[in-house]
Amino acid sequence: MGRLIVKYQDRLYNAILKICGNSDDAAELTQETFVKVLENIGAFRGQSSFYTWLFRIGVNLALNFCSRKLRLGMCSLDGGVGEQEKFSLAANLPDKREINPVAIAQNRELARQVLAALEKLEDNQRAIIVLRDIEAMSYEEIAEVLQIELGTVKSRLCRARMALRELLQTVWI
Amino acid sequence: MSEKEYLEKNELISGYIDGQLTPRQITELKRLLAHDSQCQQELEAMERQQRLLQSLPVESAPAGLTQEIQSALERQFILGGSVRHSDTVGKWGLRLRKAAAAAAMILLPLLALSAVVYTILQPTEQAPNTSSEPVAAIEKGASASPELLFSAVLQFQTNQPIAANDFIEKKIHTLGLMNFTTPARQSDRTSYKIVCSRKYVEGLVGELADLWSHSEKASYALLDTSTKQPVCVDGIDAQQALAMIRLADISTAAKLAQNISEQNTQKALVKANPADVAEPRPEKPSKPILAWDKDMQQVPADGQDTICLVIEVLGQ
Numbered sequence: 001m002g003r004l005i006v007k008y009q010d011r012l013y014n015a016i017l018k019i020c021g022n023s024d025d026a027a028e029l030t031q032e033t034f035v036k037v038l039e040n041i042g043a044f045r046g047q048s049s050f051y052t053w054l055f056r057i058g059v060n061l062a063l064n065f066c067s068r069k070l071r072l073g074m075c076s077l078d079g080g081v082g083e084q085e086k087f088s089l090a091a092n093l094p095d096k097r098e099i100n101p102v103a104i105a106q107n108r109e110l111a112r113q114v115l116a117a118l119e120k121l122e123d124n125q126r127a128i129i130v131l132r133d134i135e136a137m138s139y140e141e142i143a144e145v146l147q148i149e150l151g152t153v154k155s156r157l158c159r160a161r162m163a164l165r166e167l168l169q170t171v172w173i
Numbered sequence: 174m175s176e177k178e179y180l181e182k183n184e185l186i187s188g189y190i191d192g193q194l195t196p197r198q199i200t201e202l203k204r205l206l207a208h209d210s211q212c213q214q215e216l217e218a219m220e221r222q223q224r225l226l227q228s229l230p231v232e233s234a235p236a237g238l239t240q241e242i243q244s245a246l247e248r249q250f251i252l253g254g255s256v257r258h259s260d261t262v263g264k265w266g267l268r269l270r271k272a273a274a275a276a277a278m279i280l281l282p283l284l285a286l287s288a289v290v291y292t293i294l295q296p297t298e299q300a301p302n303t304s305s306e307p308v309a310a311i312e313k314g315a316s317a318s319p320e321l322l323f324s325a326v327l328q329f330q331t332n333q334p335i336a337a338n339d340f341i342e343k344k345i346h347t348l349g350l351m352n353f354t355t356p357a358r359q360s361d362r363t364s365y366k367i368v369c370s371r372k373y374v375e376g377l378v379g380e381l382a383d384l385w386s387h388s389e390k391a392s393y394a395l396l397d398t399s400t401k402q403p404v405c406v407d408g409i410d411a412q413q414a415l416a417m418i419r420l421a422d423i424s425t426a427a428k429l430a431q432n433i434s435e436q437n438t439q440k441a442l443v444k445a446n447p448a449d450v451a452e453p454r455p456e457k458p459s460k461p462i463l464a465w466d467k468d469m470q471q472v473p474a475d476g477q478d479t480i481c482l483v484i485e486v487l488g489q
Contacts, residue, residue, distance in 0.1 A: 005242050013234035027235050034242045107228075114225050132191070133226035139193060158180070158187040165218055 005034055008051065011135065012058050018130045019062040020069075021119050029065060033058040052144045055135075059127055059145055066123045117167040125160030132157055186216050190223055247346050285361060322371065323426075324481040325395045327378065327414055329388040334488035337384060338363050341484060344380045348373065364485045371478040375418055378482075382411040393417055395426050404430045408437045418482070 009030060016033075017026035036057050037044075044053055118126055124146075131137045131145060139153045148156070185202045188194045194202065205212045331337045345354050345365065353369035367374060385391055393409040395417060404427045406417065413433045420426045 002239075002243060005239055009234045009238060009242065010231075013238065014232045017232050018229075023232070023235070027238055027241075030234060030238065031242050031245055035245050038246050110225065111229050114229060118226075129226065133223050134229060136227075139191070154184060154188060154193070155180075157191075158184045161187050161219055161222065162183055165215075165222055168222060169218075 004050070004054075008054055009034075012054060015055065015130050015135050016058055016062045018115070018118065018134055019059065019123070019127050020066055021115075025065065026062075029058065029061050033061055036061070048144050052137075052141050055131070055137075056145045056147070059131070063123050063127055114168070117164060120167055121160060121163055124156065125163055128153070128157050129160045129164060182212060183215065183219075186212070186219050189216070190220050248342060281361060320479060321368070322478050322480050323395060324483075325393065325418070326483045326485060327409075328392045328394075328485040328487060329384060330390045330392075331384075331388040331486060331488045333387055334363065334486050337387060337486045337488070340384060340387075341365060341381065341486065344377060348377055348380065350377060362485055362487045364483050366481065366483045368481045369479065371418065371480045374480055374482045375415060378411070378414050378418055381484075385411050395430070406430045406433050406437075409433060418480070 012033060013026055013030045016029050017023060020026055020029065033054065037054060040057075044050070048056075118129065121129070128142060128146065131142045132139075137145065139150055139157075142148075142153050142157075143150050146153070182205060185194065185198060185205070188198065189202055206216065329337060342356075342365075345351060345367070350367060350369060350373060353367055353373075355366040355368075357364050357366070367377065390407075391409050391414070393406045393414055395404045406413065409417070413436075417426060417429060417433075420429060
């Protein structure tokens with residue numbers, strides 16, 4: 001189990017962090033995922049890979065946590081990019097030919113804005129984008145993790161990307 | 174363009190950037206791109222968006238998370254599945270747990286008081302095992318068995334039961350005694366029934382020496398497997414507990430118990446004297462024998478010295 005933890009904890013933590021948006025919660029959810037994996041190891045039949053099974057548990061926990069957090073009004077997901085912060089990303093796009101402190105700072109700012117936009121998506125949309133575009137899972141793996149049909153993966157992913165594009169639109173121009 | 178057509182077009186774009194389109198769909202998209210400049214822009218925006226997401230910094234798990242996970246798994250292993258539920262995640266979960274702990278602090282003394290009142294008012298009926306006497310626990314927890322050399326209970330009263338339990342569980346795990354330990358939890362106490370070779374129990378009790386400094390009181394009760402006569406020592410310290418565990422026969426144990434009780438009474442008198450000096454810290458025994466070092470299946474059948482020790486932590 002120790003080797004499995006070392007092997008997967010970073011990827012799982014990173015994905016959960018992108019879904020729930022808070023490092024403390026992500027660490028605790030990652031820990032809880034491994035505890036649940038141990039609890040239910042008898043139920044793992046090997047029909048899917050351990051990796052997708054682990055992520056199924058982790059993503060489910062993260063989504064449940066997000067919906068509970070939203071229901072209890074623990075924090076507002078509207079607290080990301082404020083109106084005053086919306087400005088042209090075109091002006092902030094770094095020049096790839098040079099790496100300097102300014103470019104690094106611009107990259108950080110860009111990442112911050114993308115993450116803030118990601119936070120504004122619905123939980124299910126955010127999860128599918130994280131799994132596909134950040135975790136680089138195949139459609140089949142995403143279907144396995146989220147327990148949805150392949151066709152649903154395609155349509156949900158498309159809608160999520162459209163919603164994110166909409167949110168980022170103000171910064172593209 | 175209708176909403177349906179707009180969605181279909183975007184599904185094509187989304188599928189295209191993921192390489193999921195059939196040749197026919199690719200042809201269809203190329204036709205769209207050739208005639209629709211907006212479609213071209215949407216494709217570029219989606220590709221750029223994907224590149225951005227892929228270039229987001231990958232956050233590594235915080236240092237120490239591996240250790241925390243392993244500790245949680247060990248706790249899970251020892252306690253047989255009562256670590257946490259998903260309801261308790263996050264800072265609000267923490268507040269919930271704090272509120273629950275506060276409620277428990279109020280309710281548990283009331284429950285204990287109720288049990289005492291019930292015992293007084295109903296003297297003829299069998300009282301439940303709410304007694305803090307180790308003899309009560311010995312009869313319930315460490316039932317005598319003909320294969321056992323003896324059964325005993327080592328009981329700690331503490332106002333830090335969670336820390337005490339964590340400490341005991343860690344030591345049990347470190348010494349590789351999980352397979353020989355049966356934990357049980359009640360509202361006011363946690364017990365660990367350990368059945369294995371005496372030398373491993375000695376090692377464990379030696380490792381628990383620090384627990385004494387965090388306990389209000391420690392008591393020890395020994396049950397002779399043949400006569401079922403209990404021998405009790407109230408206010409036992411770490412060295413005395415080790416000495417009791419090392420004893421083989423009940424008559425010697427009874428004498429030692431009497432000596433220890435007398436010693437403890439004298440110590441109490443000395444403590445009452447203002448000129449009392451600090452009591453020396455109980456000396457830890459040499460390195461304990463680890464059950465890990467042996468084949469786990471071989472340990473219980475290790476000669477004629479298998480004993481049962483119930484370690485009980487009382488406190489709310």
